[in-house]
Amino acid sequence: MNLLDQAKQAVQGMAQAVMTKAVALAPDSWVPGGQPDPLMHSKHGLIGAPVSRLDGPLKVTGKAAFAAEFPLPDMVYAALAYSTIAKGRIRSLDIARAEKAPGVVLVMTHHNAPRLQPPPLFLSEEKAAAGDNLPVMQDDRIHWNGQPIALILAGTQEQADHAASLIRATYIEEDAQISIAAARAEGTTQSQFMGQPLHNESGDAEAALAEAPFKVDATYTTPRHNHNPIELHAVTLFWQGGVLRVHDAQQLVTHSAFTLSRVFDIPEEKVIITSPYVGGGFGSKSLWQHHILAAAAARMAGRPVRLMLSREGVYRIVGGRSPTEQRVALGATADGKLTALIHSGLTVKTPHNAMPEPFILPTRSAYAADNILLDVRHVELDMLGNTFMRAPGEAVGTFALESAMDELAEKLGMDPIELRLRNEPEKDPTSGLPFSARHIAQAWRTGAERFGWHRRKPVPGTVREGEWLVGMGCATATYPYYRMPGGAARLTLTSDGHVTVDVAVHEMGMGTATVQSQVTAERLGLSIDMIRFNYGDSTLPGLIMAGGSQQTAATGASILAAYDALKKELVALAGNSSPLAGLKPDEVGSRDAGLCKLDEPDRYDSYAAILGRARREEVRVEASPPPPLETMHWSMHSHGAMFCEARVNIVTGEPRISRFLGSFDCGRILNPKTAASQFRGGIIMGLGLALMEETQFDERKGRIMNANLADYHVPVHLDVPEIDVIWTDIPDPHTPMGARGVGEIGITGTGAAVANAIYNATGKRIRDLPITLDKLL
């Protein structure tokens, strides 16, 4: 970083610090969320109703078209060839056989690719979406093993794949930094995340640890993970009169459209991305090199292009989760009060991205301790840019922290739940902010009762059924409430009483359209079939990513803002003959397809009557919610109490999970059916993290060796027991609808709950994920 950048960052940092302080101290009522959303108390309506997914019938009948399912006239199919070295230059690229192969339309390499701008890196500016900022195929340089070196277009996918296999490259290899140990020996760097250092310090944690009568000081390691959404990353795209139109699998349509426009140096509105259905994202469906290369090739060939990555292709050009090595040291008094809490360690990133795995995030608000030291450092390797993967930070950070809490509980001779409850903080231990809502104790109590925690034997290795040792473990799950800036939504109310919502959000299978239709219908006093919800289109209002479990809140806040604008418009239109005459917009609410005075519901005017009298066919409003200052005013987090029953075979060491329960405190649950699927899905992914997921990154060549679903293990049906999920359903008074996100929390805490259950079953403490049978023999 040069001096100017440093100065800029320092000024920004100071300004941010002043702002942070001011927002923290502001009166509640000045801050978004200061007035509770009335919808959070709504009973017997659509909020909290188990509405089945509106897109369910389309999906089970195969009628929902995914990104690779748009056949276009004259379309050609793309395949990629990938580098086999980690760093260096392409010496020669023999494309002669590929060009002559049947059906080939184009072979694009760094020799003939159009000149492009580097893609703006995610987090580097408001709308940036790229996983790395490398100018791929713009020169002969290789930055990672697996970087695309050629793209083939052909008449069929098989022809393109065949031609790609005929490309022959030779390289001038350079010394690549691909070993963590070697990089570490040359020094580590303090990590930054979203512009802030991953470092917190209060008191003297090392000294307090040294003096503590009870302590744990251990190192926990987690491996690389790769993204494996069931739908492969794909685009079908074409250029139409200078406009790039992309059918995509996206969780950031607006960001990605902006990013592509910058790459091709065209106005933002000249890129249109639509993505109505996405077969899983988990942080991976952002903007990667395949988008850029496919669009460049389509422009060169003058034909529509479909590029669907192979499963190996996803491993080669879509980043995953970085490995971590975490130290957790806890010091406690005999009654279990934490006096020292240290969570620090190392992760890896690349020179061309901005994502150190932020594993201390969950620890910042976890426990009251007088002395806290949190720190993440990283080294940079020559590898594919790592990225966000379901609960980045929390997923692996809670494994270390919550394993250590279990170890401490045993040293204290204390029940691990009791130890956690004794260290419940009254305010956020690192920011000092009050909690917006924190009912973790209730989640623990109800969860423990339902799971039968009292039957757990505290002495490990004492319960055996046949060949199987049986144990129980628990851990805290946690994930923050986020709401990112940039939200907006448009509402169109027509004289027949229908409402259309336009907002550029995403449906990756979690039920977005369903839940937001419920929320909109409830807010406007309509039935759900009166709502049309348009989304997944970069031309719609709003800059709302499906990430950070924030989409529900950000969308809800945007629709709320638009609703307020709609009320204002309708009250103005209602006129003097209306029962609403003379009322201010704030004094009215909705019921039964109309507006009424909030404290006098009989003063009512239907939407149809208001529009009819005003001779209007429709009313259309668009609005943005206030910036998300609530997250600087309160400490806002969801929690869960995770319970696991594990079995370990005494002959073979095979670990199997026989029961799991998640007891969550995530504010108001808007739809128990879709929320339960999110919780369960997260927990299943957590079981994979605990027991099997591991990318084999060969440090000799920087190459991923298990780039397929046969060798990279995720849980299969037989690995997943019945998973019970329950929730407090206590609204958060400072969030839209009283809800907090539910998409990521399920994967947090799960790894530690499994490890702690395995310890209770066997007496073996495994601090290195995944917990495979060889570690238990």
Add this chain to the structure above:
Amino acid sequence: MTPFTYARASDVPDAVRLASLEATKYLGGGTNLVDLMRETIERPEALVDVTGLSAAIEDHQGGLLIGAAARNTALAEHRMVRETYPVLARAILSGASAQVRNMATVGGNLLQRTRCAYFYDPEGSRCNKRSPGEGCDAVGGFNRMHAILGASSACIATHPSDMCVALAALDALIHVQGPAGERTVALTDLHRLPADRPDLDSTLEPGELITAVALPSLPTGAHSTYRKVRDRASYAFALVSVGAVLAVEDGIITDVRIALGGVAHKPWRASTAEAALRGRQATPENFRAAAEAELLDAQPLRDNGFKVPLAIRTITATLGELTGENA
């Protein structure tokens, strides 16, 4: 995938005739071969589809004769297989998924190729099995899944089949027909150890076609079973598997056959352990001692040392299970 021609064989001589070209492969269910072709590891110029040949499963000299085109599912569900050769039914059902087993043929299963990750990476890794003489990147790489018995410096790959482990324990005979006529080869002689020719998985001559598998009858009073140890509960290759046939009379072992999967370049017949057990008392101590004797020559690699104790424990437990009342 490299373009190829396709022909469907009407009978065995037709298949052998069609396959006389050098770069021809017989196609069964395609569950492995097509995958390897997609990865460009196999690049046949011609495929001869043999799924129309005999898939019959018939009584044969007190045992069974199984047409090579029989689907894995059909074999696992066959009444006599389930009742008389449970080791075989269990082995087949522990492999792959129901969909894959519905497609996979018995002949094709016998000729599955290794799942070594370096073998499967033709673009980026060296492999003597793919390209003889270029070297082996698995030796110094990720080799948790690899061989502990019978490997060579040229190749440490394992054979992935579950079914073959059971067939090895059952003394199955493989019927083969080729340009030079018919012959029969013992299952245990069908697959090879790698030595300095890891490119050769089997002892089949060019153009030879597996036409049937013969299962001899089992000794009186014999019980059999298959136990597979793996990293997840289903759809994973064996770290170690054990197929065993055991006959005990008055506490004395009258017959025992043990085959191991996941430990070698071929289904590993544990003849040292068998010799140590024949005529001895069927006790856990004897089982364990025999298993230890079998693994005495094991040569673990960087990542797979655990397979040695795992194999010993699994052999011991499997034989123990066969002496139990429920076997």
